[in-house]
Amino acid sequence: MRNPTLKSIPLLGAALIVSAVAVSAPTKPTFRQEREINACNASPEHLVHGDKYAVCKNEKWQPVIVNLHNGATTVLKVLKEYEGMPQSTQVADRALRNASLMTGKHREYTSHEVLWTSGSAVGVHVSGYHYVLPDTPPKHAKCGGELKIHEKLQQYYCPACNQLVSSHDAMKVNRVNEWAMVDLTSEKATSAALPDGWLTQVGNDFTGGVFWFARLEPCAPSCQATQKLTLFSVNTTTGAKMTEFQVDVPYREKGPGYRTAVSASGKTLLLVEYDELQDKTRGFLQNPGVSALVVDVVAKSVRRMDALMTTYGFALDEKHDRVFLGSNQSAKLVVRKLSTGDLIKQWSIPGGLAHLSLSADASKLFVFTKGEFQVVETIKYTTVTKVAVKTLYPGVDKWMTADRVITTTDGLRALTPPMIRAELGPWGVPDPKSGFRVFLLP
Numbered sequence: 505m506r507n508p509t510l511k512s513i514p515l516l517g518a519a520l521i522v523s524a525v526a527v528s529a530p531t532k533p534t535f536r537q538e539r540e541i542n543a544c545n546a547s548p549e550h551l552v553h554g555d556k557y558a559v560c561k562n563e564k565w566q567p568v569i570v571n572l573h574n575g576a577t578t579v580l581k582v583l584k585e586y587e588g589m590p591q592s593t594q595v596a597d598r599a600l601r602n603a604s605l606m607t608g609k610h611r612e613y614t615s616h617e618v619l620w621t622s623g624s625a626v627g628v629h630v631s632g633y634h635y636v637l638p639d640t641p642p643k644h645a646k647c648g649g650e651l652k653i654h655e656k657l658q659q660y661y662c663p664a665c666n667q668l669v670s671s672h673d674a675m676k677v678n679r680v681n682e683w684a685m686v687d688l689t690s691e692k693a694t695s696a697a698l699p700d701g702w703l704t705q706v707g708n709d710f711t712g713g714v715f716w717f718a719r720l721e722p723c724a725p726s727c728q729a730t731q732k733l734t735l736f737s738v739n740t741t742t743g744a745k746m747t748e749f750q751v752d753v754p755y756r757e758k759g760p761g762y763r764t765a766v767s768a769s770g771k772t773l774l775l776v777e778y779d780e781l782q783d784k785t786r787g788f789l790q791n792p793g794v795s796a797l798v799v800d801v802v803a804k805s806v807r808r809m810d811a812l813m814t815t816y817g818f819a820l821d822e823k824h825d826r827v828f829l830g831s832n833q834s835a836k837l838v839v840r841k842l843s844t845g846d847l848i849k850q851w852s853i854p855g856g857l858a859h860l861s862l863s864a865d866a867s868k869l870f871v872f873t874k875g876e877f878q879v880v881e882t883i884k885y886t887t888v889t890k891v892a893v894k895t896l897y898p899g900v901d902k903w904m905t906a907d908r909v910i911t912t913t914d915g916l917r918a919l920t921p922p923m924i925r926a927e928l929g930p931w932g933v934p935d936p937k938s939g940f941r942v943f944l945l946p
């Protein structure tokens with residue numbers, strides 16, 4: 505029904521009011537740029553609020569909260585400067601650093617990432633290193649000899665080789681994590697310790713008010729086919745741990761490189777391994793091949809299903825028991841049953857794919873290919889709208905798949921880098937003078 509007014513003309517007065525409304529609606533839904541945000545120098549890295557706020561960083565590394573509904577921005581201080589933030593151990597001068605490390609209490613916080621916001625508070629993952637004294641005297645990697653502490657230099661040395669050994673090599677260095685909540689009204693932070701180790705930031709469950717993390721449990725030197733993955737959630741306003749459990753996942757020598765998503769209800773987590781083609785048909789991951797892991801948070805269980813090479817796009821639809829996976833290298837989009845992994849539908853995406861997302865009711869799938877933004881209806885899986893990238897980003901025929909797109913959970917907006925034409929040809933590169941663009945989804 506391209507033009508509803510044609511059918512309305514013979515109808516009576518009441519229907520004419522309806523037709524007056526209908527005539528102002530566009531006949532074909534399209535992607536429309538709502539605003540350009542220049543308060544940052546890169547696009548946001550995480551979905552930090554369901555629908556209203558995004559957080560990016562400016563050139564001074566200050567976080568900026570952007571109200572997506574009206575474009576208003578709030579610039580924060582550099583995060584480590586807030587009172588109450590976990591602080592690195594202070595040493596008066598460089599010469600005292602070794603002595604500080606030797607206390608076994610030395611901590612250095614090196615990373616602060618905003619993962620959640622309410623608009624007036626932010627939740628921050630603070631991570632860094634804790635230098636721990638080994639239980640038994642460490643051995644020299646070069647000769648195997650036992651290291652001793654040089655009392656004057658306060659540093660390990662090898663008597664056999666007559667050589668100093670750096671604290672980084674001699675001491676145990678633990679990765680430490682905290683969740684800090686900064687109240688922007690009082691300008692004060694409170695923090696709670698998170699488990700040690702390298703944490704994967706899985707994402708927000710905005711319904712449950714928690715953020716999910718994952719940690720692969722080391723298995724070396726006797727790794728088998730599977731490895732333990734610990735999943736835990738923390739309350740976004742306090743950092744208190746809410747849930748924790750373990751599942752078995754395929755062991756990958758070089759790490760799985762998970763890309764992750766949390767369903768709207770918070771009951772399903774998706775972890776998709778990253779793999780690339782090493783020849784025309786297969787990737788590097790074998791037995792099993794590249795996997796999508798669907799975690800049922802209630803049952804504390806995991807289901808493995810086949811994923812694709814370079815899965816840049818994925819979306820969860822719990823209500824209709826579906827998961828959508830889109831690949832750049834295999835230029836394919838597949839729909840599987842979430843509960844079984846069975847294939848429902850697949851089709852090809854000429855030119856490769858960058859991102860996928862769903863409307864709130866999952867009736868529309870938004871497909872961001874390298875050359876087009878598409879809308880696919882999800883009953884018969886037919887493409888109902890296509891907009892060439894070059895009409896949205898003048899001079900840009902194709903954009904890079906690695907560029908990040910974030911869509912809000914209400915399915916109304918997409919945040920993209922501000923692509924401009926590259927000097928060498930008609931493909932897109934992020935505009936270094938701008939932060940990001942906000943598109944209204946059809």
Ligand SMILES: [Zn+2]
Binds near residue numbers: 646663664665666
């Ligand atoms: Zn030695």
